[in-house]
Each structure stands twice: as structure tokens, then as C-alpha cells.
Amino acid sequence: MTCVICKTGTCKPGKTHFSTFVKDAFVVVKNVDALICDNCGEAYYEGPTTEYIQKQVELAYNNTEEVEVMKV
Numbered sequence: 001m002t003c004v005i006c007k008t009g010t011c012k013p014g015k016t017h018f019s020t021f022v023k024d025a026f027v028v029v030k031n032v033d034a035l036i037c038d039n040c041g042e043a044y045y046e047g048p049t050t051e052y053i054q055k056q057v058e059l060a061y062n063n064t065e066e067v068e069v070m071k072v
Contacts, residue, residue: 001035001044009039016043018053022061029056 003009014036018029032053034043045053 003037005042006040009037011035011037025061027057027060029053
């Protein structure tokens with residue numbers, strides 16, 4: 001598959017981290033399967049992975065507390 005962002009890279013299977021804001025929270029889902037562009041790094045998620053990400057984001061948002069983020 002050719003990357004739709006950079007139009008030159010080829011997307012290959014790999015692992016990446018997915019991050020998003022949900023209302024007032026920042027959620028990261030680590031080590032998810034994706035097709036990743038070898039040129040620009042854009043990640044594409046297929047059906048089952050998208051469903052997994054959605055469930056994990058919901059769980060994280062509903063079951064976490066606010067924490068302080070520190071730069072180390």
C-alpha cells in the first residue's frame with residue numbers, strides 16, 4: 001500500500017503507539033499493530049486493531065485518575 005500522506009512511502013506491518021485526547025484526558029495505547037509508512041511514519045490501523053484501540057481508550061478513560069505529568 002502506498003502512503004496517502006506522503007504519496008511515496010510503502011506501508012509495512014509493524015507496531016506503534018496510538019495516542020488521543022478524550023474530553024479532558026490524554027490516552028496512550030501501546031504496542032498496537034499497524035501498517036507504518038517507511039518514509040514518513042504515518043500509521044494505518046485495520047478493522048480488528050481499530051476495535052481494540054476503541055475498547056482500550058474507553059477502559060482507560062473510565063478507569064483512571066488524573067496524574068501529574070513531569071518532564072524528566
